[in-house]
Amino acid sequence: MSSPKIFGGIPEKFAKYDKAKIVLLPVPFDGTSTWQKGADKGFDAFIEASENMELYDIETESEVYKNGIFILNAITENSSPQAMVEAVYKTIKKQIKCNKFVTLFGGEHSISIGAIRAFYESFDNLTVLHLDAHADLRKDYEGSKYNHACAVYEASQHTNLIQIGIRSMDVSEKLTMDFEKVYFAHEIAQDDFWMDSAIEQMTENVFITFDLDVLDPSIMPSTGTPEPGGLLWNETLEFLSKVFREKNVVGFDIVELCPNSTNKAPDFLAAKLYYKMLSYKFSNNKMMEEFEEDFDDNFDSPFSKLSKFKDNDYDEF
Numbered sequence: 001m002s003s004p005k006i007f008g009g010i011p012e013k014f015a016k017y018d019k020a021k022i023v024l025l026p027v028p029f030d031g032t033s034t035w036q037k038g039a040d041k042g043f044d045a046f047i048e049a050s051e052n053m054e055l056y057d058i059e060t061e062s063e064v065y066k067n068g069i070f071i072l073n074a075i076t077e078n079s080s081p082q083a084m085v086e087a088v089y090k091t092i093k094k095q096i097k098c099n100k101f102v103t104l105f106g107g108e109h110s111i112s113i114g115a116i117r118a119f120y121e122s123f124d125n126l127t128v129l130h131l132d133a134h135a136d137l138r139k140d141y142e143g144s145k146y147n148h149a150c151a152v153y154e155a156s157q158h159t160n161l162i163q164i165g166i167r168s169m170d171v172s173e174k175l176t177m178d179f180e181k182v183y184f185a186h187e188i189a190q191d192d193f194w195m196d197s198a199i200e201q202m203t204e205n206v207f208i209t210f211d212l213d214v215l216d217p218s219i220m221p222s223t224g225t226p227e228p229g230g231l232l233w234n235e236t237l238e239f240l241s242k243v244f245r246e247k248n249v250v251g252f253d254i255v256e257l258c259p260n261s262t263n264k265a266p267d268f269l270a271a272k273l274y275y276k277m278l279s280y281k282f283s284n285n286k287m288m289e290e291f292e293e294d295f296d297d298n299f300d301s302p303f304s305k306l307s308k309f310k311d312n313d314y315d316e317f
């Protein structure tokens with residue numbers, strides 16, 4: 001497998017498939033967005049910004065790129081939203097079976113539907129942690145259940161869905177919404193304990209779907225439907241680092257970067273967010289590997305230990 005793109009301008013030897021623990025699937029799909037188009041340009045802007053990023057993470061004292069980050073061939077299927085979702089599903093499932101830590105970058109939020117399906121089929125009792133300004137709980141929208149407005153409907157039926165930062169929804173979504181597991185933006189602003197409460201509701205295996213519009217438009221204006229009153233940078237990272245520390249995050253996606261050619265700061269934020277999440281994931285693993293060496297020879301890798309697949313389940317490429 002070869003790929004023309006490299007995240008973060010990392011040395012080529014860390015961007016080869018065989019050695020990479022991390023794979024990144026670009027899905028530059030923008031077929032169902034309703035207002036500002038441009039999420040299909042998000043991945044390129046994200047990669048370009050990443051090249052200007054310094055690769056040592058101060059907080060975790062780590063250089064996570066040394067675990068290897070390989071960019072898979074982008075999903076370009078766009079004959080229909082359903083066909084795109086199925087293509088994403090197949091690719092993700094295959095990579096999970098190959099014991100990669102699988103990440104995705106959108107595209108708009110409908111790209112998460114196939115990813116979530118692959119993850120809940122592969123990991124028992126999956127929690128989907130959904131950070132978003134919007135509830136995205138519609139069963140169908142404009143005639144399709146593969147619309148971005150339906151991004152987590154399937155997750156609400158098949159996983160332990162926890163929603164963070166919501167501040168815009170349709171009244172019909174109240175029927176689907178599990179209010180016990182929703183942390184609205186206006187509540188977060190007044191509650192010092194929301195992070196611990198949300199983490200308490202999570203099962204061990206967590207997939208994170210991160211819609212960039214969960215962030216406040218003051219720091220993330222480059223998104224299709226910016227909503228005032230969102231999360232800020234440091235509180236977002238505090239929450240994510242806790243989740244990665246306390247749970248087995250099995251994969252994540254970041255969606256809805258809709259780049260603006262005159263303000264590149266949001267593109268850089270997206271690249272940094274991606275790298276921060278990897279840093280949290282793999283600095284935990286480092287601790288787990290030390291634990292493994294010291295105490296237990298049979299300890300599996302943190303990704304494989306809870307997946308339903310056995311090592312000999314590998315697909316041929």
Ligand SMILES: [Mn+2]
Nearest residue numbers: 133134211213
């Ligand atoms: Mn959204």
